Amino acid sequence: MRPRERIIVFTGAGVSAESGLRTFRDGDGLWEEHRLEDVATPEAWSRDPELVLRFYDERRTQVRKAVPNAAHLAIAALQDRFEVDVVTQNIDDLHERAGSERVLHLHGEILMARSSVDPGLRYPIMEDRIPRDARCAKGSPWRPDVVWFGEPVPLIPVAADLVARADRLVIVGTSLQVWPAAGLVHEAGPAAMVVLIDPGEVSLPRPGIRHIKTKASSGMPELALEWIRSID
Numbered sequence: 001m002r003p004r005e006r007i008i009v010f011t012g013a014g015v016s017a018e019s020g021l022r023t024f025r026d027g028d029g030l031w032e033e034h035r036l037e038d039v040a041t042p043e044a045w046s047r048d049p050e051l052v053l054r055f056y057d058e059r060r061t062q063v064r065k066a067v068p069n070a071a072h073l074a075i076a077a078l079q080d081r082f083e084v085d086v087v088t089q090n091i092d093d094l095h096e097r098a099g100s101e102r103v104l105h106l107h108g109e110i111l112m113a114r115s116s117v118d119p120g121l122r123y124p125i126m127e128d129r130i131p132r133d134a135r136c137a138k139g140s141p142w143r144p145d146v147v148w149f150g151e152p153v154p155l156i157p158v159a160a161d162l163v164a165r166a167d168r169l170v171i172v173g174t175s176l177q178v179w180p181a182a183g184l185v186h187e188a189g190p191a192a193m194v195v196l197i198d199p200g201e202v203s204l205p206r207p208g209i210r211h212i213k214t215k216a217s218s219g220m221p222e223l224a225l226e227w228i229r230s231i232d
Helices: 013-017 042-047 049-065 070-080 094-098 156-164 181-187 216-231
Strands: 006-011 083-088 103-105 108-115 122-124 142-146 168-172 193-197 210-212
Touching: 006 070, 006 156, 013 216, 042 049, 049 108, 049 142, 070 083, 070 094, 070 216, 083 156, 103 156, 156 181, 168 216, 193 216, 210 216
Parallel strands: 006 083, 006 168, 083 103, 168 193, 193 210
Antiparallel strands: 108 122, 108 142
């Protein structure tokens, strides 16, 4: 029996948006009526940590109310026939709730907190609200386990290694505008099959990409069914 092909699914805000989660992607500088500079930067945390905590508490409540959509479920279904890793820019847990077993969150996880002085100290958040009196093992307050604008993305090398070993790469729900994550497509080998699912006109970053011009919740199930049938 031949080894199972390896699929990397790289997902962005468009996948979460179809589950009703608003994200920063429209270019107006606002996220849920807040300026990014006020809620999603290290400077914002230094200036007004309570505002930042309230903002992410609200996002966490929304995430827990949201449910996976057809795109999440189709990605998970690929695991029956392929080796699948999900690399996501999204901070929600909808991939996991849909059944995906290997998910790499490039930009952090909304349901986790971490030390404000040591990124390696991470803690699950059991309620919607980060406890204001919570302290890490080094005595510093908890902050959201989210990569803010202006911070490095430490998992990029791990993601790049996954993409480099892919037989098939699916890019869905992202127009490849957020860096450094957008550069991951260039890590795919020359023989890898690359598919982009996005309803808009996207400047394709390399030749040979198949562009399926539809939204994630319709394009991903269609592609998953096509690929599963091709090996059955």
